[in-house]
Amino acid sequence: MTGRTVPPSTVARLPIYLRALEELQEDGVCTTSSGELAELAGVGSAQLRRDLSFLGSHGVRGVGYDVDHLHAQVAAALGxxxxxxxxxxxxxxxxxALANYMAGGGKGFRVVALADTGREVVGSTVAGLQVQDAADLEGVVRRAGARVAVLATPASVAQEVCDRLVGAGVTGVLTFAPRVLQVPDGVEVxxxxxxxxxxxxxxxxxxRVAAGR
Incomplete structure (x- = not known):
């Protein structure tokens, strides 16, 4: 990474570039052009070059980008x-479903704990982890050393749960609850x-229908 501030819009596109690079790796491609990579990512080649310049990667004129090296750069930038x-x-x-999808990590994250309030769920095993009682959410977070939380609760309790998570040391929240969450500075939602x-x-x-297309 360079010392330049990376725009949020660029950060949002980095996972797309990472997936495109992984496709190229799977196909055995060693070198790619900005045009080829941009087409796979669904962006313009000029946009892609600008985005990658924030990582200090400019490719080689007439050669393009080394796929493995660029993948390592983007992966490192994304953590x-x-x-x-x-x-x-x-x-x-x-x-x-999320627990099973994320099981094993491998993308810079690892699910370390599951929590819920439902009596029929607490104590059960999902994706190899025992679901713990959310009544002790702060303890669950601290014992697991979790810094990021995925919130899949009803909207009515999402803010309260978010507040408890932040109070326990969580600094990043991915929420599926259909409401805006208020968090202090330093916490990303x-x-x-x-x-x-x-x-x-x-x-x-x-x-589209109104236009007759």
């Missing part, structure tokens, strides 16, 4: 070479609102 401890709070259908995303698709579909 994919670390082992970040993650706790999942809310082990309903969504939380259960990423929100995945499936309902809103579907509404956006519905908006574009209505515009």
């Amino acid at each position: 994919a070479t670390t082992d970040l401890a993650v706790v999942i709070v809310g082990v309903g259908n969504l939380g259960h 990423r929100s995945v609102d499936l309902g809103s995303e579907l509404q956006i698709l519905a908006f574009h579909e209505q515009r």
Whole structure:
């Protein structure tokens, strides 16, 4: 990484570049051009070159980018070479699916704890971990050393749970609850609102139909 501040929009595209580079690695490709990589990532080649310049990677004129080296650069920038401890709070259908999807980590994170309040869930085993009682959420977080939390709770309790997580030392929250969470400076929140995303698709579909396309 260079000492330059990386824009949030660039950070949001880095995982896409990482996936594209992994596709190239799987295909046995050693060197790629900005045009080829940009096409795989679904962005313009000029945009890709600007984004990668923030990592100090400029490619070689007439040669392009070394795939393995660039993959290592992007992975390091995203922290994919670390082992970040993650706790999942809310082990309903969504939380259960997320735990199984994230089991084993390998992308810079490792699920270390699961927590829920449901009597039918607490004590059960999901993805090799025993679900712990969220009544002791602070203790769960501290014992596991979790710094990042995935929030899969109902919206009605999301802020309260988020406050408890932050109080226990969590500095990054990925929430699936359909509400805006308030956090202090120094805590990063990423929100995945499936309902809103579907509404956006519905908006574009209505515009397409209205235009007769």
